[in-house]
Structures are given as C-alpha cells and as structure tokens.
Amino acid sequence: NAGVTQTPKFQVLKTGQSMTLQCAQDMNHNSMYWYRQDPGMGLRLIYYSASEGTTDKGEVPNGYNVSRLNKREFSLRLESAAPSQTSVYFCASTSHGGGSYYGYTFGSGTRLTVV
C-alpha cells in the first residue's frame, strides 16, 4: 500500500545508546517531517526537510540529527539516547515544498523507550 513506512515499530534503548529511525514514502512527496508525541503535549516538530537536499530544525531538535538520503527517505538519529527522549515518533510527508497547503500523511509511528 502506498504511504509512509517507519521502522522499527518498537525499540527499547539504554541511556547513551544510539539508533536511527527510518522513514520512507512512496508518494513522490517533496517534504518530510519528524514529530514526537508525548502525553498531553500534542505533536512537536523535531526536524523537517522541505525538499531533497535541505533540512531544518523544528521546535525540539536538541539530541537529534537527520538525513534526507533521497527524495523517498528521511532518517532520524539519536546519538546518545536519554530517558527524556522516550516518546512516540511519527514521520510525515506532504507534496508541497515545506508548506502546509496539502494534508500530511503520517507513518504508523515508532514507540521508543529509553531506560
């Protein structure tokens, strides 16, 4: 099915470990986003890529890095995981360049626990 695919779906890390969350879309969308969702906080933007070759910080970028590997793939890396990064991470994409003129399609999420 067409859409946004995230891997892994679940992950438990120890404090200080690193990992990369993968995201791929097959809708030929230009823009891709990483959000985190915490109880009572809504969705907060970590990083985004308006188009292939560009990335920008969002509201909560500290402790994360991103790579826009190609038009399809946008990965999120935690270099040294901390308990405060325990969250559900969603990748999303849309067809407009960095904008909000079209609806976002979200992946199914990665549930990350840092102990």
Place this chain on the structure above:
Amino acid sequence: QQPVQSPQAVILREGEDAVINCSSSKALYSVHWYRQKHGEAPVFLMILLKGGEQKGHEKISASFNEKKQQSSLYLTASQLSYSGTYFCGTPHNSGNTPLVFGKGTRLSVIA
C-alpha cells in the same frame, strides 16, 4: 506558537453533536484537522485555506474565521467510529512552513 484547542475532552452519546475549537494568537494562513485513534497514526481530515471557508467530510465539517484567528470542527449525529483525538494544525509562519499542532481534543462516543 501552538494553537489552543478546546475543550480538552468531551464525551458524547451516539447521535449527539459536538464542536471543537482551535484558536491562535498569530495570524492563521490555513488550518488542518486530523483524527488519531488510540495507538494509531493521525489521519488527515480536511484543510481550510481561506477565511470564511467551510468544508464537509461525511458528517464532519469545519469553518475558518480568519479575522478571529480560529477554526471550528463540527461533528453531527456522532457515531462510535468518531471516537479519537482530534488535532488542529496551523503553519508556523507563512503558509509555506511546517504545521504546529494543538494539544488535541479527546472525543469519546458511547452507545
């Protein structure tokens, strides 16, 4: 600036109506509405791009008052399937920037 949603939670019986509001202290260039069921990803419902615009999606519709910097989502004759958390999202600055989401409104429809 995160848009403010109200109410935070609402419980309805099947067939009842509800209104969810989304307001911002900044100018609104557009408003998105999404629904998220428990344990799932948010799903796009609709987008309103112009002040005064109204849209409908099954028995769910929305309005956008640009001057008042707010949008409202209307759910009529609610069904059990409408249960979930509803989020509004607005561009951070001009229309060509990522969405900032409200904290959500949890809607529970009971039989």
